[in-house]
Amino acid sequence: MISSEGIEILNIEQGTGNDTCALAAGTMLCKGRYRIISTLAQGGFGITYLGTDTSTGRSVAIKEFFMKQHCERSSNSTHVTLGTQGIRKEIESYRLKFLKEANTISQLNHPHIISIYNVFEENGTAYYVMKYIANGSLKDIVEQQGALSEKTALSFIRKIGSALNYIHGKKILHLDIKPANILLDDKQPILIDFGISKRYDVSGHQTSSTPVGISKGFAPMEQYSQGGIKGFDPSTDVYSLGATLFYLLTGEVPPEASIVNEDGLPPLPNNISVGTAQAIEKAMQPKRKDRPQSVADFLNMLSAKKPAVSEPKQEPAKETHHKKAKYSMLTLMAVAILAPLIPLGGYYIFDAMFESEGIRAVAVISILPLIRVNIKIKEYIAFYWELHWKNVIKTFFYNLLLQCVVVGIIGVIYESFLETDIRYEFGRDANTFLSGYIPFLFATIAMEIAAVKKENIF
Incomplete structure (x- = not known):
């Protein structure tokens, strides 16, 4: 389709390699230097062949400029007709751009960008010869084996990313990053197909015009606009690189850009x-x-x-626990001096429980908020470390139960052992104060340590 501005807008799809417009096997090109073996693929802008360099015997890939919707070739000829008379001039400009970009790419030197050996014109169209890579593309690998591991996918993306950084430094945008355009050569990813790439000058203005190619799921919204990408902006290739990583990790083509715009991305695997x-x-x-x-x-x-969300935290979790335990002991030291004072008050209730069965239930309920004077401090620590609320509640009631029992038992034993009533003797003088206070101090410390070891979360 040609837009009102004369811009070619095509959906880029890989063909099966059986199109009747393709050159027949055995066809010779470049004055007999290259022989066509078979057709590898046909896209919106060209046909790729497997060929042989007769001078060296080396297998090569040969890309022919052939705009699928506008170029024609009869079955008994190798000559290409570049569209109808009305748009022939526009198509011819794209052919010249094809040659210009092929020559530009041939000068690129990066381990993850395809190597171009030769560029020539013949049969009314243009060709370039590049290294033949037989291991297929990342798209082929995912279709055969399923989604890749994160480690493998990231390794590929980082290497293709380095290639993109390299061409961006030369003011070139690829504009068609997708798994089908990343081949594997001895397990190394190689970026191919610069058919719709654009060059820009130092001020960021385009110096070449190309058809606006759309690879659904991999092209961002701005590539759907009239004229495509007019200013140099690497974020367009960033979108496609992110979409490629999405595909490698899920085995699914990402939603089209318009759907992403409306609904966002679907969730990735856990x-x-x-x-x-x-x-x-x-x-x-x-x-x-x-x-x-x-x-x-x-x-x-x-x-x-x-x-990962679903991966159990191993060593980092252990280290975090140590930090939480450290904070627990700091909390212990801060509250141990004050905490036993409340259990002393709780002792009065326990003493009352022995005198009156009627208030036993009330006493048990009343002592709960009295004994855990430092529970709020622990709750703040729990919130800070993002602990689960169930763990907080579990530890809270465990400590309450433990301290109720221990304080009551120690209080009764202590009073029986000294044959004194804590209610009257407590606070009468310093010695009596310490004798009544210290046992509760150690009891509280013991209970805090027990809670730390049992719950393993504070």
Whole structure:
């Protein structure tokens, strides 16, 4: 489809390699240097062949400029007709751009960008010859094996990210990052298909025009607009790189950009780390200003990944527990001096329980808020460390029960042993104060330590 501005807008889909417009096996190109073996794929802008370099015997991939919706070739000819008369001039400009970009890419030198060996014109169209990679694409791998592990997926994304950083430094946007355009060469990812890439000058203005390619699920909203990406903005490739990572981790093509804009992304599997999930969500924000502004920023987010939601915390959890235990002992030291004073008051109730059966129930209820004077402090600690509320309640009632029993028993034993009434002797002088206070002090410390060891959370 040609827009009102003369801009070609195509959905980019990989063909099966059986299109009747493709060159027949055995066809010779470039004055007999290359022989066509078979058709590998056909997309919106070209046909890719497996060929042989007759001068070296090396297998090569040959990309032919062939706009599927507008180019024609008869079954008994190798010549290509570039569209109808009305749009031939526009298609010709894209052919020249194809040649220009092929020459540009041939000058790129990066281990994760496809190597181009030769560029030439023939049959009324243009060709470039590149390294043949036989192991298939990341799309093929996922279709055959299912979703990749996070470690494997991140390794691929970081390497392709380094390739994107490299071309962005040369003011080039790829604009078609997707799993089908990342091949595997000896387990190393190689970025291919610069057919709709754009070059920009130092001020960020485009210096080349290309068809506006749309790979559904991988292209952000701005690529659907008239004219496509007019200013240099790496965040467009960042979106596609994040969408590619989404595919590698889920085995599913991400929703189209319009759906992401309305409903957001579907949840990632629980075994994906929080940091990676957040990085993908950030990269695939509908608005460019909300995304990482460079591939480097996106990769930094992945490097700072957090543990998976569903993975049990091993060593970090143990370290955190130690911190909580440390805070418990600090709390213990802070409240141990004051806490026994309340259990002394609780002792009066226990004493009353022995004198009157009628107030036994009231006494048990009344002592609960008296004994745990430091429970609020512990609740604040629990909140700070984001402990589950069930653990807080469990420990609270455990300590209440333990202290009620121990305080009552110690109070009765203490009074019987000294043959004195704490209610009258407590506070009469310093010695009596200490003799009544110290046992409750040690009792409280013992109960706090017991709670720490039993619950293992404070």
